[in-house]
Amino acid sequence: MTITVTGATGHLGQLILSELQGQDVRAVARRPEALSGVEARLGDYDRPETLVNAFAGTDVLVFVSASEAGKRLPQHRAVVDAAIEAKVGRIVYTSITHADTNPIPLAPEHKATEELIRDSGIPFTFLRNNWYLENYTGNLAGTLEHGAVLGAAGDGRIAAATRADYAAAAAVVATTEGHEGRAYELGGDRAFTLSELAAAIAERFGKPVVYRNLPVDDYAAALESFGVPAGFARVLADVDVTIEHGSLDVVTGDLSRLIGRPTTTLAEFLQKL
Structure with a gap:
């Protein structure tokens, strides 16, 4: 069984490749030359002509979603079209929590992608990932310097897990049976x-x-002051508003059941930093 992993030079893609060591695995990336120790092929979501060859001979395609919010849908359509042409056997797609109903601003692109995959006729599994714990430690030095975590999420709860937890689940789903047609709601315990x-x-x-806890406009302005582009700063601030109303408070146990262990706790994650 040949497993192909897209976005293989990204944070999540690299971890999925590591979990799949020992399998017949191929890595697909914009810069395949950056990868070593694995068969790597050029596959650029923005260059559809590169994707069919990248996916040729694939039994299971681990489709890691594109990283640029607002640009995903045409990129993802190119991936699905290429998967159809390459006669991929199954797609495992990294989506977002309750993609079909979630009010979070990042959900519509994932919902549309899930619909494209369903319509393709290719057997599928959706891995609806909650937030990454790493989202909150990218500027840890600044947090410690200023003594504050900023946000606009009120008392909303977030069922985050580590990228490594999600990668382990992707590897399990890619290498075992019984997952076709499933949408797993993945997140921390x-x-x-x-x-x-x-x-x-x-x-x-x-x-x-x-x-x-800041008003949403103030939080967006704060993010801009930290160097986040204005459009994405607004998206992140609006995400927090939906978090306050429960968009990421989704604890199902799906992730820990798939990986066969409890998810990484917040304290365990921080201890490694």
Whole structure:
């Protein structure tokens, strides 16, 4: 069985490749030369002509969603069209929590992609990933310096897990039977608020850290001041508003059942930093 992983140079793609060591696996990326120790092929979501050859001979396509919000749909359509032409046996797609009903601003592109995959006639599994714990530690130095986690999520809870947890689930689904037609709602075993995140960071590093809940416009402006492009800053701020109303408070146990262990806790994750 040949497994092809797209987005193989990205954070999640690299972890999925690591989980699939020992399998007949191919890596597809915009820069295949950056990969070593694995058969790598050129496959660029923005260059549809590269994708059919990249997917040729694939039994299971682990389709890691594109990283640029707002540009995903044409990119994903190109992937699905190429999968049809290449006669891919099954698609495992990394989606988002409750993609078909979630009010979070990132969901519509995933919902549309799921519909494209369903309409393709190719057997599929949707991995509806919740937030990554890593989303909250990219600017950890700044958080510790200023003693604050900023957001607009109020007391909303987030069932985040690590990228490694999600990668392990993708590998299980790609290499075992019984997943066709399933949509797994993946996330951490315990959801947390941003106030709890701030307290966990404070405890781990022995420094005072609090959560500052901001009006959505102020949070968007703060993100811009940190260098986030204006459009994406607005998206992230609007995401927080939906978090306050429960968009990521989804604890199902699907992830821990697939990987055969509890998901990584917030404290365990922070301890490794």
